Amino acid sequence: MHNKTIAQLSQGLKNRDFSSVELTQHYLQRINSSNLNAFISVTADLAIEQARAADDKIAQGKANILTGIPYAHKDIFCTNGVKTSAGSKMLDNFIAPYDASVSHNLNQADLVMLGKANMDEFAMGSSTETSYYGATLNPWDGKKTPGGSSGGSAAAVAGRLAPCATGTDTGGSIRQPASLCGITGLKPTYGRVSRYGMIAYASSLDQAGPITQTAQDAALLLNVMAGFDEKDSTSSQQKTQDYSANLNNSIKGLTIGLPKEFFADGLDDDVATKVLAAVKEFEALGATVKQISLPNSAYAIPAYYIVAPCECSSNLSRMDGVRFGHRCDNPKDLDDLYLSSRTEGFGEEVKRRIMIGTYALSAGYYDAYYLKAQKIRHLISDDFKAAFADVDVIMGPVSPTIAWDLGSIKNPVDMYLADIYTLSANLAGLPAMSIPAGFSQNLPVGLQLIGNYWSEAKLLNIAHQFQQATDHHQQTPQ
Numbered sequence: 001m002h003n004k005t006i007a008q009l010s011q012g013l014k015n016r017d018f019s020s021v022e023l024t025q026h027y028l029q030r031i032n033s034s035n036l037n038a039f040i041s042v043t044a045d046l047a048i049e050q051a052r053a054a055d056d057k058i059a060q061g062k063a064n065i066l067t068g069i070p071y072a073h074k075d076i077f078c079t080n081g082v083k084t085s086a087g088s089k090m091l092d093n094f095i096a097p098y099d100a101s102v103s104h105n106l107n108q109a110d111l112v113m114l115g116k117a118n119m120d121e122f123a124m125g126s127s128t129e130t131s132y133y134g135a136t137l138n139p140w141d142g143k144k145t146p147g148g149s150s151g152g153s154a155a156a157v158a159g160r161l162a163p164c165a166t167g168t169d170t171g172g173s174i175r176q177p178a179s180l181c182g183i184t185g186l187k188p189t190y191g192r193v194s195r196y197g198m199i200a201y202a203s204s205l206d207q208a209g210p211i212t213q214t215a216q217d218a219a220l221l222l223n224v225m226a227g228f229d230e231k232d233s234t235s236s237q238q239k240t241q242d243y244s245a246n247l248n249n250s251i252k253g254l255t256i257g258l259p260k261e262f263f264a265d266g267l268d269d270d271v272a273t274k275v276l277a278a279v280k281e282f283e284a285l286g287a288t289v290k291q292i293s294l295p296n297s298a299y300a301i302p303a304y305y306i307v308a309p310c311e312c313s314s315n316l317s318r319m320d321g322v323r324f325g326h327r328c329d330n331p332k333d334l335d336d337l338y339l340s341s342r343t344e345g346f347g348e349e350v351k352r353r354i355m356i357g358t359y360a361l362s363a364g365y366y367d368a369y370y371l372k373a374q375k376i377r378h379l380i381s382d383d384f385k386a387a388f389a390d391v392d393v394i395m396g397p398v399s400p401t402i403a404w405d406l407g408s409i410k411n412p413v414d415m416y417l418a419d420i421y422t423l424s425a426n427l428a429g430l431p432a433m434s435i436p437a438g439f440s441q442n443l444p445v446g447l448q449l450i451g452n453y454w455s456e457a458k459l460l461n462i463a464h465q466f467q468q469a470t471d472h473h474q475q476t477p478q
Contacts, residue, residue, distance in 0.1 A: 001026055002160040003476060006069055006217040009163055013058060013068045020051040020058070020068030024112050027070050031114065031161050036137045036146075038156040040075045041083050042115035050112040057110060065220060067110035072156040072165035075116035076123060077208075078197040079103050086199045087119040087131040087149075090325045090345030100197025101229045102166060102208050109224040114162055118152030121347045122316065123170055123201040125149050126418040127406070128177075130349045135406050138181060139477040140443050144403035147177030147418075153211045154181040158477065164221055165211040170201050171304055172398070172422025174209050175434035179398035179446025182436045182475060184463065185211045186218045189453050190429035191236035193222075194229035202311035203234070205304075205426045214473055215435065215463035219244040222456060243457050247464040252286030254462065257391030259294045262421055268401045270440040275397045278437035278447045278466070282395075285465055292387045292394070296379040300423040301416055303380070306360055306373035307427070312350075313357030319345065352412065381428040388452045393462055397421050398434045398446035421448060431456050435463045436472035444472075 001023065004012065012018055024047050031042055047070065054068035078084045078096035080103075085091045099107065106113070120130040128136040128151030136151045138144040139159035146155040150167030154177035157165050167174040169187035178185025186209045193208040200206060210221035222243045229235040256279060263272055279289060321327040321341025328340035346354070360369035387394060399418060409415045425432040430450055437447035447466075451459045467473050 002030060004163070005213050006066070006163050006220055009069055010065050014063070020054040020112060021048060023068065024048060024051040024070050024114070027114055027162055034159060034161055035142070036139060036155050036159050036161070037134055038118055038136050038152045038159065038161055039072065039115045040085055040087065040118050040133050040152070043082055043113055046082070047112050047114050054110045054112060064109060066224060068112060069164070070112040070114045070162055071106065072115060072117040072153055072162040073103065073113050074150055074153050074166045074168060075119055076168055076199045077103050077166060078199070079113070079116070082116065084116065084199070085132070086123070087121040087133065088345065088347065088350070089132040090319050092132065092326065094324055098197065101194035101231060102225055103197065105224050105227070117150070117156055117165055120149035120151070121350050122199065122312065123149040123168055123173055124312065124349050124353055126176060126415050127409070128152060129406060130347050132347060138403050140182065141403065143405055144443065145180065145406050147180035147399070147403065149173040150211060151177045154178055154183060154185065157181070157183050157211050157213060160476065163213070164217055166208060167211045168198060168206055168208050169426065170205045170308060171426050172419045174211060175398050175422050175432060175446070175448060176418065178211055178434040180403040180444060182444030182472070183211060183213055184215055184218050184433065184435050184473065185209065186222065186433040186456065186459070187425065187431060188222065188226060188456050189236070189431045191234050192431070192454070192456065193225050194227070194232040194235050196229055196231040200315040202308040203315060204311060205308060215460050215467055216244060216247055218433070219247060219460045238454055241457055243460055246457055246461050249461050250286065251282070251462055251465045254282070254287040254393065255391045256282060256287050256289045257292035257387055257394045258289060259292050259297065259394060259396055261294050261297045262396035266400050266417070266420065267397060268440070271397055271399070271401060271445050274438035274440060274445040275447055279395055281466060281469060285469060290391065292391060294383045294387065294424065296376065296383050297424045299376045300380060300427060301420060303373040303376040304423045304427060305356070305416060306369050307377065309353040309357030310361050310370050311357065313354045313361060316350070316354060321345070349412065377427045380424050384428050384430060393459065394450040396448050398448040402440050402443040402445060425450050429453070431459055433459055433463060435466060436475070438472055
C-alpha cells in the first residue's frame, strides 16, 4: 500500500479498497518502526481524527481527489495546537496558536497530517544535521545524508513513511533533498505559495512547495497549496491553474538549454553522465538541446550567503526569550536574558549566519556587501531572462555529488557548495524542480528543471512525460 502514489491511493479510497483510517494507521505503524528520524513530532491522535472525518466525507460523496491522503508537514509551518519548532531548541516549547496558510489549505482539502517532519534548524543547512533533534538518515543508506533543509520531508516520502510531504526552498532545500533521496520536489515561482505562518529564514527567497513520488502527485498537491493570500504581502495575484490538466501534453519541439557553467569543474563525473543521459531521453521524446550560458551563476553562492544571512539576522531578532520560545534560567538582567536565551536556543550554524548578516548590515558595510549582493542578484535574473528568449526550459544537475556521509563535511563553506546549482533559481525567483534521473553507486541522482516565471504547469508536464518514459521514480530503497 505504501508504494502507491497519491493518484493511486485516491482511487483506492474512492473504490473503498481501504479507508483513510486504515491507510493512516498503516503509515503510522511504518513511522513507529522506522529509524530514519524523519519526524520531530508524530500527531497520531490528530491524524486518526482527520482520517475519520475524511472517511465520512467519502461516504457522503463529498470528497475531493486529496480527501483522506496522509502527508508529512515540514516543521516550519505553524499548525494550530501542535508544536512548531523549525528544528530548533529555541522553539522546542512553541505551540503554534494558528495555522499557516499552507496548513489551512491542506486542512481544507481534507488531507491527513501524520506529523511534523525533521529539518535543518530554521532551514539553515544542506544535510539536516543542524536539527536540534538529530540528523535524519537517507533511506537509501543510513550512513548518508538525505540533504536539507527539507531532509525529513524527503526521507519520509522516499522511505514510504508518507505518500507526500511539504517542504520549503530558500536556496535548494526542496530540490536538493529530493535529488539525494530519489523523489520529486518542486519549488514554485516566488509568491506562488503563501509564506504566511511559515517561519521565515530569508523572506525574499523562501518558497513552499510539494515533495512527492511523481510529478503527477506534485501537481495535485500544488493545486491546493498555490494561490493568492491577502495575509502575505509577497503573495502574487497571478491566477493559478489546474496544474494536473496538461500533464499528458506532448513535449515534441521542446527546446532545452544546458548551461555550460553547470557542467564545469566541481561536478562529479558520474552525476554528469546520468544527467546527460536523462537529457538524451528528452531528445528521444522529441526535444532539442542547445548549450546556453548563465555567466553570473558563479556568483550565486557569495551573493546568496550575504542576502540570506542578512534577512535571517532580521527575521530571528524577534526570538529573544521574552514573548515565546526558549528562555534561560535566572537571568541577571534584561541584557543577560537576551544574550543567554539566544546563546542557549540557537545552534552553531544559525549563530554563524546571524553574525554574518548582522555584520553585513552594520553601518559602513551595507553598501559594500548587501547592496552589492542585490546587484549581483539582478544580473543573475537578467541571465535567465536572456536564456528564456531562446529555450523553453533549462536543465542540469541538482547537486554536484550524490549523498555524502553524515558528519563528513566539517567546513561550513564546503557544505555551502552543495547548493551551487540550486541557488540561482531562488535569487531570480524562478520555478524549479528535481526529478529522479538514475543512480550512481546505488544512490539517487536528480535532474534539475528550471522554468520561466509562472511555468509550473509546463515544468510538471515535462517531468511527467519523462516519468512516463522512465522508471527511475519507481525505484524504492530496499
